[in-house]
Amino acid sequence: MNKFIKIGLPIAVLGLVSFAQASDDAEKLFDAKCAMCHSKTMPKDRSTLVAPALFGVMRHVKMAYPKKDDAVEFIVDYVLNPTKKKAICMPQKIQRFGLMPSQKGNISQEELKEVAEWMFDNFPPKNFVGRRAGQTGVNSAGKSMRGRPSFESFDANGDGVITKEEFDAFLQARMRGM
Ligand code: HEC
Known part of the structure; x- marks a missing residue:
């Protein structure tokens, strides 16, 4: 040994x-x-x-x-x-x-x-992994949830709090996407 x-x-x-x-x-x-x-x-x-x-x-x-x-x-x-x-x-x-x-x-x-x-x-x-919007894609009624913003889609840094910056950034991204 x-x-x-x-x-x-x-x-x-x-x-x-x-x-x-x-x-x-x-x-x-x-x-x-x-x-x-x-x-x-x-x-x-x-x-x-x-x-x-x-x-x-x-x-x-x-x-x-x-x-x-x-x-x-x-x-x-x-x-x-x-x-x-x-x-x-x-x-x-x-x-x-x-x-x-x-x-x-x-x-x-x-x-x-x-x-x-x-x-x-x-x-x-x-x-x-931050829970993302529309991960399941379908809600309990079977309707597509895509396009419906969830809490997580606002909460960009995933810390559970939506700041004004996160809120504004999300809205701006949405407007651009339209
Ligand atoms: C009475 C409630 C309370 C307790 C107990 C508490 N915290 Fe906090 N802590 C807060 C709050 C509110 C914030 C957010 C505001 C801030 O950053 O000061 C925070 C923020 C923090 C931050 C981030 C600091 C920063 O720069 O923003 C750290 C790190 C932290 N806490 C560690 C701890 C640890 C470790 C303990 C246990 C020893 C602890 N906290 C106990 C309320 C608490």
Whole structure:
């Protein structure tokens, strides 16, 4: 047996186990500290949202901070000290939901770092495809739904909130198409 297998393998296995545990804990932390505002899935009734859904948040974070280190640093800082100036989400989101309240005292910096890494690794989900207008093409009455705009056709970035820009862009695209 070579040295690697004797020493390296058990270490690798241990590493895997503790990694899985860490991400499990991170998700639990998110559920306990963030999920009441940031939904992990898109609820059917979007009017109940009190903050952008998690995949929308992470889509914007990754657009501004594609590198994991930068993204994690941003999230940790923002969650403890949110300001309008730092926000990467569209101003309309802040207008609709208000600025995120600082979570200082609610979560420690170390916990937050774990949560931020978990968010970066898992959202938006790799297989995430925004639901598109007329995916089924037919409604329950058997009528063609094509041409009937759905929520998703307005919500261009798929974060569950229709901004004025998204609304105007959609209307303009429609007019051009006519
Ligand atoms: C009381 C509700 C609430 C809780 C709890 C909450 N958030 Fe937020 N969060 C918001 C709102 C509202 C926004 C959108 C406005 C903004 O960006 O400040 C937001 C935005 C964000 C953003 C995007 C920042 C940006 O630049 O736009 C990140 C990242 C974020 N939250 C992470 C978290 C994490 C991580 C937690 C848990 C530790 C958490 N939030 C807990 C309400 C909340």
